[in-house]
Amino acid sequence: MTASPAGLPHHDGSPLYVSTQEPVLGEAVSVRLRVPRGFAPLRVVRVRSNPDREPSYADARIVHETPEAVWWQAEVVVENPVHGYRWLLEDREANTWWLTSKGISTVETRDIDDFRLVTFAAPPAWGREQIMYQVFPDRFARSAAADDREAPAWAWPASWGDPVIHQGPGTGEQFYGGDLDGVREHLDHLVDLGVTLLYLTPVFPARSNHRYDALSFDHVDPLLGGDEALVRLVEAAHERGIRVIGDLTTNHSGDAHEWFRASFENPGALESGFYLWLDGAQSDYVSWLGFRSLPKFNWNSPELRARFIEGPDSVVARFLKPPFSFDGWRIDVANMTGRYREEDLNEEVRRTIRRTMVEANPDTLLVGESTNDASGGDFTGDAWHGAMTYANFTRPLWNWLSVPGSPAGGGLGMTLGRTTDYSGLDFYAAHREFAAAFPWRTRLHTMNALDTHDTPRFTTSAREGVVPVAVGLAMTMPGIPVVWAGDEFGLTAADGEQARTPMPWDAAGEYVDEVALYRRLIALKRSHPALNGGGIRWLHVSEEAVAFVREGASECVLVVAARSAGEVDLAGELPDDAEPLEGAAVWGAGLVHVDGPAFLAWRLPGVTLPAW
Numbered sequence: 113m114t115a116s117p118a119g120l121p122h123h124d125g126s127p128l129y130v131s132t133q134e135p136v137l138g139e140a141v142s143v144r145l146r147v148p149r150g151f152a153p154l155r156v157v158r159v160r161s162n163p164d165r166e167p168s169y170a171d172a173r174i175v176h177e178t179p180e181a182v183w184w185q186a187e188v189v190v191e192n193p194v195h196g197y198r199w200l201l202e203d204r205e206a207n208t209w210w211l212t213s214k215g216i217s218t219v220e221t222r223d224i225d226d227f228r229l230v231t232f233a234a235p236p237a238w239g240r241e242q243i244m245y246q247v248f249p250d251r252f253a254r255s256a257a258a259d260d261r262e263a264p265a266w267a268w269p270a271s272w273g274d275p276v277i278h279q280g281p282g283t284g285e286q287f288y289g290g291d292l293d294g295v296r297e298h299l300d301h302l303v304d305l306g307v308t309l310l311y312l313t314p315v316f317p318a319r320s321n322h323r324y325d326a327l328s329f330d331h332v333d334p335l336l337g338g339d340e341a342l343v344r345l346v347e348a349a350h351e352r353g354i355r356v357i358g359d360l361t362t363n364h365s366g367d368a369h370e371w372f373r374a375s376f377e378n379p380g381a382l383e384s385g386f387y388l389w390l391d392g393a394q395s396d397y398v399s400w401l402g403f404r405s406l407p408k409f410n411w412n413s414p415e416l417r418a419r420f421i422e423g424p425d426s427v428v429a430r431f432l433k434p435p436f437s438f439d440g441w442r443i444d445v446a447n448m449t450g451r452y453r454e455e456d457l458n459e460e461v462r463r464t465i466r467r468t469m470v471e472a473n474p475d476t477l478l479v480g481e482s483t484n485d486a487s488g489g490d491f492t493g494d495a496w497h498g499a500m501t502y503a504n505f506t507r508p509l510w511n512w513l514s515v516p517g518s519p520a521g522g523g524l525g526m527t528l529g530r531t532t533d534y535s536g537l538d539f540y541a542a543h544r545e546f547a548a549a550f551p552w553r554t555r556l557h558t559m560n561a562l563d564t565h566d567t568p569r570f571t572t573s574a575r576e577g578v579v580p581v582a583v584g585l586a587m588t589m590p591g592i593p594v595v596w597a598g599d600e601f602g603l604t605a606a607d608g609e610q611a612r613t614p615m616p617w618d619a620a621g622e623y624v625d626e627v628a629l630y631r632r633l634i635a636l637k638r639s640h641p642a643l644n645g646g647g648i649r650w651l652h653v654s655e656e657a658v659a660f661v662r663e664g665a666s667e668c669v670l671v672v673a674a675r676s677a678g679e680v681d682l683a684g685e686l687p688d689d690a691e692p693l694e695g696a697a698v699w700g701a702g703l704v705h706v707d708g709p710a711f712l713a714w715r716l717p718g719v720t721l722p723a724w
Contacts, residue, residue: 115537117650118685120216121147121209123199125227125552126647128663131724133553134234135190141229142724145172145184145199145211146649152203157184160198162223163191169200176721180684183721188229194492194551196226213548228492228551233466235497236440236475238355240556241644242309243634244594245302248565249312249336250287250321251614252597253294261335263287266319278609284320288614292332292341296348298617303352305600305627306634309592310349310356311442313565315342318366321612322565324444325366325405329420329427343435355439357477358431362421362461363445364399364406371416372407385413388452398452400445411450411457421465428465429472439476441469442500446480447490462495479559483525483566486558487549498557498592502567504546505560505591510570512539513582513675518573522608523566531573535655536675547590556645560586561594569596569611572604577709580629581673584694584711587637588662588671590648595630602626636694636713642669651685654678657706661685661716668716669693672704680704690714 123129123145131142147154157172172186188197198221199211210217212225254272263269267287268277277286292315302310314323317333332342346356365372375384379394388398388410400406409416421428431438443449443465450457462480469476480496485503490496502525510520511534521529534542547555562570562582571579579602586593598615601623605611620627637643646664653659657674659682670690672680683702695712698705704712 114652114654114681115540116652116681117215118652118682119148119150121145121151121199121201121211122649123211123227124647124649125229125555126645126663128647128665128719128721130229130552135195135229135231137190137193137231140187140189142185142187143197143227144175144721145186147182147184147201149180149182152205152207154182154184154201155204156200156202157186158200159186159188160200161188161191162196162226163189165223172199190229190231193231193494195229195231196223197229198226214544215548225548230493230551230553232493232495233470235553235557236477238475239477239497240592241638242355242592243305243307243637244309244311244559244592245305245307246311246561246564246594246596247295247313248290248322248597248612249292249295249315250290250323251612252290253298253615253617254289255291255293255297255337257293257337258289258291261289261291263289264319264335267321272614276605276610276613278605278607283609284322287321289335290614291335292337292345296341296345298615299345299348299352299354302354305595305631306638307595308354308638309439310354311594312356312358314359314361314444319368319405320366324361325368326361327366327368328370329360339436343437346437350437355477356437357440357442357479358438359442359444360428361444362409362465363449364408367405367407369407382415386410386416400448408452409449411461412455417464421461422468424468424472426468428468432469432472432476440478441465441476442479442481443496444481446496447482447484447486458490459494462490466495477557479557483523485546485549487546491550491554491558493551493554496554498554498559499550500559500561500564501546502561504543504550504558505586505589506562506567508534508539508542509562509582509585510573511542512536513575513578514570514573515575519568519606520573522568523564524568524608536658537653537655540650540653540658543589555590556592558591559594560589560591561596562586562599563611564594564596564608565612566608567611568607569599569603569605571599571602572606575675575709578675580633581675581709581711583629583633584636584671584713585673587633588643588669588713589660590662593634593637595634600627600630633694633711640667640669640693640715642667642718651682652680654680659685659704663719665721666718668718670714670716672697672706672710672712674706674710674712676709677707678705680706686714687716690716 176183390396486501516533646662
């Protein structure tokens, strides 16, 4: 079965289709619709806007025509901070269609599926251009100074080459002793790959190797080299053109955290209000998913807000300013923060975090973790610039490109803990279903991860020959591509704990081809503006292949991703004189022939339209 979305009307939130990326309340924003010549001749095109949740219509007019398409334009007056709109089309036979962020429909659709204009402050200009590299400090590299540090009492010390304990006792306590100076000493590896953004998992003191059970937020863990090591790392990264974001857990602390110990041991302490207690004696408490070592914060506490997220002296602010100078935060368990039973303070908390960040350093990025669908309204752009999530990219990709039935548990969130057998049509449908929930700006700042420290490694169960296809899609679809440390070496792991393998630096020479793949595809992403902010128009979807074009005024990049040999029909979209950028294929007269799994890209001229 094959679908040809190239023949359907198209609109997205990119600059080709929307006159401004930073609308303000009361502004009349121009929006455009591309209608292919092969679609039904249209008699009426209107935009249905939704101010104050009450429908309002505006007529569109033709502003540009080419042999391939007719372009319509209308105006939307932005009446609300999140302002929805959709297109209504009618042909000469009185057939009607609605076009929303989820695609075209012959029946009326829900408001939640509308395209959205948002008036919240825009993300930093650099955000959408990043190549993110995720580091788990205990497993990345040891400096010489690490040899002089004694392992803490909670730790199960391990040598760098020892197998990872990924089940049972010792899983969270196995300690390899990686530190921040070790990361600093390998920054040139990141530069060689083309990385521009380093994401560090938590660096605060804790009683585990992952450090999501913080003991304090005042200082960097001495086992990592302390505050001075973080300062050295960030300074060295900045000197190389690499930004650095930290990882902050706003849902819970560790049960040995100084705040929790103060409140647990003295129910009258000021810190007592920092946590959610289940009894008056404060002997029982709410914890993350029932893990007693991770007591949940109570965001009703003004003092907790002041110390942690609000004001210039808060944890959020302090690490964004010199001498630490983080370039942003990834917020752990952002979807659960401030939520418990009937109470929902999530919006208050996330907006406070963002306000504090703007006051401390407005040129910072804020990404929230939401491992489920991230489409419930948290990601409208009021605080989180983007999501760390798996529903819109990672899970659909795994289901299409992995061997069916492969292990896919843990943080990946597969319902049955294993992959299913998606076709390319299923991949496209699942991606569109979840990506449609994001405003365009949010979509550009959401992480495209093949895997992370919480999931199995993608390479472990990938179908033969498809790793370049997966990496290529991560680099070319809208969003921030993520390289989880070790992916560029082709490391494998059956679950998230096993994925936290110490980096095999001594054997790095064995992974020349794998590193070259990442270096080449990262360079593709970085070399083409259309892959950073351009729109995405899908051209072909079938069992074995998908194709789309990222469109901009200066250039377009056409992408074909195939998991097996076959033919992709791109008639009218891929000219014979297109400039090849990636991959080898035979093409002509709009047909692309591949003899196996393939990732292909071509550069096309930009789209010329009248000025707004």
